[in-house]
Amino acid sequence: MRRFTSLKVIREDKIDFVEIDYSPMNVLDEVLASDLWNYVESAQQDDDLMVIVFKSANPDFFISYHHPRYFLKQKSPESQTMLDNMHKVITTLLTWDKVTIGQIRGRSTGGGSEFIMALDMRFAAMGKTFIRHAEVSLGFIPCKGGTQLLPNLVGKGCALEMILNGKFLNSDQLERYRYINAALAEPILNNHVRKLALRIASFSKDAVRGAKKLVNQNTAFDLEAFRREQEVFNTLVETPEAHRRFRLFIDFVENYGDLTIDEPNWNEE
C-alpha cells in the first residue's frame, strides 16, 4: 500500500484501488489536489497499470468541494498551484489510455463533480449519492471543465439545471440524466466495481488501450472551450459579490458543519 496524506492506494496486479481518505470530509484543498496529481502522474508512467478504481473512505463524502478559501485568494501561488494540479488531473484522465472507474457514495460538490465526470465510468450507491454544482450560488462558475463536461454527459437542458440550480441531485436523478452508469444497492456496488475492474484487467492490454484511445478521440475534450471557461472564471472569482458569498459559505461550514444543511442563506448581507 502506498500512502499519500489524503489517499490510500492498494495495488492488486494491474489494478490500483485508490481510496480518498482525508478527514473530516474529503475537502478538495491543496493537499488533496497535490496528492491526486502526484498519484495520477506516477500512474501515467506505470506501464503495467491498466485500471484504477477511485472510491472514498468516508461514507458521507466522495470529494466534498473545492474549498472556497482558495477562491478567496485566487491569485496566491497556493491557489494557483491547486487549480493547476486539478487541471492536470482532469485533462490527463480525459486523454490517457488507463481505465478509470468511480465507485461513488456520499456528497460531491463542484470540483468533486468535475473530477467524477472526468472518470470513464461511474457507479453510485443507490439512495446514498448526492452531487451538485454550487459554483453559481457562490458567485462564480465551474472552473475545471464543468461547463463542457456536464453538457457532454447529460445534455444542455440537464446541464443548465445542474449548474444554475445548484441543488443536490440524488442517485435516481443522476441515473435518469445518465450522469452515472448505474445506481446500485450498496451491498452490490463494491462487488460490481471490483469484478468489472478485475475483468477489464484480465483482457489484452493493447486492446483495452486501443479502445480507450479511440473513444477518447471520438468524444474529445475541447481545450479552446476550457480556456474560455478559465477566462470567465478568472474575472468572476475576483468580484466582491463572489467574495461575499465565499465568506458566507465558509462561516456556514465552520459554524454548522456540512452534514446538517446544504447551504447558507445567500441573501444575508
Next chain:
Amino acid sequence: MRRFTSLKVIREDKIDFVEIDYSPMNVLDEVLASDLWNYVESAQQDDDLMVIVFKSANPDFFISYHHPRYFLKQKSPESQTMLDNMHKVITTLLTWDKVTIGQIRGRSTGGGSEFIMALDMRFAAMGKTFIRHAEVSLGFIPCKGGTQLLPNLVGKGCALEMILNGKFLNSDQLERYRYINAALAEPILNNHVRKLALRIASFSKDAVRGAKKLVNQNTAFDLEAFRREQEVFNTLVETPEAHRRFRLFIDFVENYGDLTIDEPNWNEE
C-alpha cells in the same frame, strides 16, 4: 402586468412569468409569433431581467401548432414575417444569456415543440403533456431548427422516431428520451418551477450569465445546418402533396376540433 394580444407578462423582480393565453388553443399564427418576438426583443434589452418562465393559460395546449394556413401561402409577406419572427425568437433563445424555463402542460406540435426545445430547461405536467412533430405527416419537414434541435436533445434514434412517426409522445416517454428535465405531478410543478426561477434570480447576475454563455457556446446551434433545413423546407412546402395535406388538416381541425382526435385520415384523396 404587460398585455400582448396572445401573452400576459407578469414581472416579479428579476423574473418574467410569460403566460401564453391565446384562445381557443394557442395556435402559432402571425399574432402569437409577432408577440413572442416583440416580447423576446424587449426582454433582450432589459438588463435587470435574469429569468423567464414560459407557461400556458390553457390546460390543454402549450403551443398547439404552426397553423397550416400559413404554409399554404408560404410566399406571402404575412407567412414570411411569421416564420422570420419565430426564427428570431428561437435563435435568440439559443444564444442569449437570460435563463428560460418551460412549465409545460397540454399538447404541443411542430413549431410549438421547436419553441420548447429552444428553452434552457423543460419541466412538464406528468400524464398531461403531449408533444409531437407532425410536419412529415403534413408533407414537409420541421422548419425552425427541429432537424437539429431534436437530435441534439434526444439523440438520432429518438429524433428520427419523433420526426417520422409524428404521433404524440407522453410525459413518460419525453422524460425517458431526456426531451424534458422531469415530469412532475401537477400540484408540484408550478411550485417547483417558481422556486427554481426565484433561486436562480437570487444568484449573482454575472455568474448566471457567464455560465449560460459558456454552455451555449459548448452546445452551439449550427447556422449552416439551419440554412440547409430552410432550403429543403422551401421546396417541400410548395409541393401539391403538401398542399393536399395542409387542406385535409385544416378541414379536419375546422370540423372536429383538435381536442377530439389527433389527425385527419391522410389517405383520403
Next chain:
Amino acid sequence: MRRFTSLKVIREDKIDFVEIDYSPMNVLDEVLASDLWNYVESAQQDDDLMVIVFKSANPDFFISYHHPRYFLKQKSPESQTMLDNMHKVITTLLTWDKVTIGQIRGRSTGGGSEFIMALDMRFAAMGKTFIRHAEVSLGFIPCKGGTQLLPNLVGKGCALEMILNGKFLNSDQLERYRYINAALAEPILNNHVRKLALRIASFSKDAVRGAKKLVNQNTAFDLEAFRREQEVFNTLVETPEAHRRFRLFIDFVENYGDLTIDEPNWNEE
C-alpha cells in the same frame, strides 16, 4: 418474396420486411455479410422503397457475432471482402435516405450490434434482448464504426462500459442507456413496428427523405474516426494474444454452443 441464402425479403408496397434467417444462429460470416450488402445495394437503387424493417427468424439471435474464424485469417481475401461488405452496409445505412427500423430480439454481439446501431430506430423485445461488445475480451476492438457509433448513441461513459466490460446488457439497461428507442412486450412489438413502418410509408416520400437527409447530416458519421479505428484494428487483430483468444472462443462455441454460456474462460493458456 426474394430469397438470399441468409435473408428473406418480403415486399409490401413501399416497405421491405427483411428477415435474417441463417441457421443455426445468424452468425455474421461471408454469406450473411455478402447477402446484407447485396440487399442494401439493390435497395439503394429502388426508388419506390421507403422503409425497411430488419428482424430475425431466430428467437434467440438477431445477428449473433462476426465469426472469429475470419479474424484469425484477417488478411485473406475472403475476410477482407467480408469486412468490406459490412463497411459498405453500415456507411450506406448511416447516409442514405431510406428509413430503417430494427425489430430486435435475442442476442447480438460485436458486428451484430454495429449493424443494429447503424439503423435509424431500434425497438426490442422486453426481457428477451441482449447486446454486447465482446471485441476487447477477444483481444481486439470494434471494427465497423463501434468506437464512434456507441458513444454517439449512449454517451462516453456507457460506451466505455459496453466496450470494456463486454457482458450482455438486457433490454432494461439498453432502454435506460437510450441504445434502443423502447423495449416492448413481445405481443406488442411486431405490431408496433409494422404500424410504424406502414405509417411512415404512407407519408410523402419527399418529406420523409428530406427529413432523413437533414438528420443524417446533423449527426454525421466521421470517416476520419472510422479510418483511425481501422488502423488500430488492423494491428490488434494480428497479435498472438488476439489469436489465442479467437481460438479459445472458437473451441468454446464448437464444444458448448452459444446458447448455454456466454464466453470461454479467457485465462486458460
